[in-house]
Amino acid sequence: MFSIIIPTLNNLDYLKICIESIKKNSIFNNEIIVHSSIGNDGTVEYLKENGIIHTCTEYNAGICEGVNMSAKKANHDYILYSHDDFYFCPDWDVILKKQIDLIGHKNFYLSGTMIGVGPKEGQIIFDAGRSFDTFNEKKFLDNYKKYNISDFQGSTWAPHVVHKEIWNSVGGFSLEFWPGAASDPDLNMKLWKKGIRIFKGINDFKVYHFGSVITRKSEKNTKKKIWSGTKGSKIFLLKWGITYKFFKKHILRSNTKYLGKLPDNPDYTIVYFFSYLLCKINYFYVKFIYKFTNKISF
Numbered sequence: 001m002f003s004i005i006i007p008t009l010n011n012l013d014y015l016k017i018c019i020e021s022i023k024k025n026s027i028f029n030n031e032i033i034v035h036s037s038i039g040n041d042g043t044v045e046y047l048k049e050n051g052i053i054h055t056c057t058e059y060n061a062g063i064c065e066g067v068n069m070s071a072k073k074a075n076h077d078y079i080l081y082s083h084d085d086f087y088f089c090p091d092w093d094v095i096l097k098k099q100i101d102l103i104g105h106k107n108f109y110l111s112g113t114m115i116g117v118g119p120k121e122g123q124i125i126f127d128a129g130r131s132f133d134t135f136n137e138k139k140f141l142d143n144y145k146k147y148n149i150s151d152f153q154g155s156t157w158a159p160h161v162v163h164k165e166i167w168n169s170v171g172g173f174s175l176e177f178w179p180g181a182a183s184d185p186d187l188n189m190k191l192w193k194k195g196i197r198i199f200k201g202i203n204d205f206k207v208y209h210f211g212s213v214i215t216r217k218s219e220k221n222t223k224k225k226i227w228s229g230t231k232g233s234k235i236f237l238l239k240w241g242i243t244y245k246f247f248k249k250h251i252l253r254s255n256t257k258y259l260g261k262l263p264d265n266p267d268y269t270i271v272y273f274f275s276y277l278l279c280k281i282n283y284f285y286v287k288f289i290y291k292f293t294n295k296i297s298f
Contacts, residue, residue, distance in 0.1 A: 001028035003074035007066035035066030063180030064173035106163035154254025157184035181232030185244035
């Protein structure tokens with residue numbers, strides 16, 4: 001049913017929790033495909049011993065390159081992108097299949113609802129442990145259904161699901177966003193340009209999120225290829241002419257109640273035009289001043 005793509009960077013303790021939750025809490029015969037960057041903490045050996053499909057690089061490939069490499073091995077119709085520090089709730093795949101059947105076509109982008117100890121970890125706050133060694137699985141499973149939000153417009157970036165044909169048609173993640181910052185909104189923009197108008201966040205598709213461990217580690221890793229920091233947001237701005245925050249708020253209408261397919265045009269309010277003007281000012285600053293004064297090439 002689903003090909004679950006998980007990039008990881010020497011994060012074996014969390015990866016084990018993620019994979020075991022998928023195996024334990026799935027109904028369908030899904031496949032797990034992992035990309036291991038560096039992998040000198042025993043990750044590669046673990047994947048081989050457990051017969052898990054995987055790709056490897058000896059360097060930090062980041063999220064974009066790693067996911068794209070693994071996605072090429074996908075055998076199912078739907079690509080599901082997951083962080084390695086997720087715990088998947090029971091029947092997640094049945095919930096997704098019902099949503100896909102309800103839509104009735106492949107032109108959609110679906111994402112889940114994250115639960116964590118704070119707002120940085122998810123939309124729903126519930127403390128079942130901040131790290132792999134303090135995670136209280138029983139406490140989480142006994143309580144996660146009690147915490148709910150409305151299905152919402154837009155995206156949480158991950159976990160997300162798209163049809164494999166749609167994924168391939170836009171080339172997956174864009175490699176210029178290494179190690180991953182702003183690659184998710186860039187993918188959403190590529191889908192928007194392709195004509196996708198269903199961007200739906202699903203309350204019942206829940207994961208516990210320990211807190212973007214792979215992203216934090218890639219920022220600190222000494223083998224990274226280029227400087228990162230806020231570079232991803234600047235690349236997005238120069239590529240599309242607007243900030244990804246503007247895109248999320250005015251185009252995807254993120255974090256508002258899901259009401260169906262998004263309209264082709266945003267609401268042209270004073271706030272919209274003012275925010276759009278700020279985007280253009282920011283664009284010209286980054287393109288003609290910031291790049292020159294900092295001697296940075298995007």
